[in-house]
Amino acid sequence: MMTENESSPATPWLRKLVIPMLIGGVAGFAASFGMMRFIDSDAVGGLGASPTIAALVGVLYVVIALGILFGTVNPGLGARFLNVEDADELREQRQMLLYSGAAMLLWGAALLALALAAPDGPLPQSIALVIGAGGLVIGSLLSVIVYRISDELMLMVNLEAGALTYGLVLLVVGMWAMLGHLGFVAGPQPLDLLTAFYVLVLVASVIVIGRRGMLTIK
Template sequence: MTEQETPPSTPWLRKLVIPGLIGGVAGFTASFALMRFIDSETVGGLDTSATVAALVGALYLLAAFSILVGTANPGLGARFLNVEDADELREQKRVLLYSGGAMLLWGIALLALALAAPDGPLPQGVALVLGGGGLVLGTAFSVLVYRGSDELMLAVNLEASALTYGLVLLVVGFWAMLAHLGYVTGPQPLDLLTTFYVLVLVASFVVIGRRGMLAIR
């Protein structure tokens, strides 16, 4: 009598390839729709700084949507988020909701500033409220994430913060130095804000990657 063989597990297909394809399609669709909107008569086009800021803001919104949907429905979230199972999402529900909320607010803030007048269709007063409110409330949510994190995530947050500081000093500092010496054009205010947004993501991925948290689970 032969033992029944079980098919080999393919977590890389379920947790990497399929979510990657879905994320790629969603990201491309969102970027395409945003660029069409920017080039439409409603907006009439934006300069490079505002366009890049809008795309980064949309990236934050897409990430926030994934986190919030996956947390609200752990059974579904376990299929595309890199977690052990749905129970892990249930255990971390409060922290993940705060994290998703922070990214949502930060994304709205940057997108609003990118679409602000005089180049964009959004009145400056409205952009100020959305931008300032999003930054402040998003930061408040991040404080709640910090307070609700376990020992491992506290260490990750601290390492990511320290690395972000170093990257900001290196990238923005070097950019400012070259601009001061006349080699390049100095950054616009929106360029600085967008750079901060991007470097936070870069630092976070580096830290969680070093701790092995990007491994397929």
């Protein structure tokens, strides 16, 4: 029989996988739904496929970043939905997670600004350029700081994710460009390339942390 201090083997999965997935799914759906409503509103008047997809990817980055930042600022609560051993682990990684979350937030804001830029969107191009370039540059500088303060495991994860991202970009974007060049499909637009890079970075990161066993429920 289980004692009062023991929990069912299914409890970690429920607490660290099912519940966070539900929360993340609801947050992602709400943010995406809100963005689609905004895009279809009179303030925007609709966007093309490329800016719409870019805006949704930007929103995804913002949602992920806010989850990381919120969980890091409040370790006691963050330990309940982030895949860590306990609140102390979040406190130990506080600096790295804060910089990582801030970088993702800036990158998400940058892509959102570019997606909503004129002439299709309501944001003047000069402002979109400042937000887009500023977000990309400052976010990248923060990622350099993250790289420098990472422990050996996270350093290897970053290096492997970077290498895998390069391979995925070469394969996916390269194939798309090839087919576009030969006239089989429409070639990628500049915003398509940026969005593809954003998505492939996430895909590569998930693959690498999965291979490293960092997706195992703690």
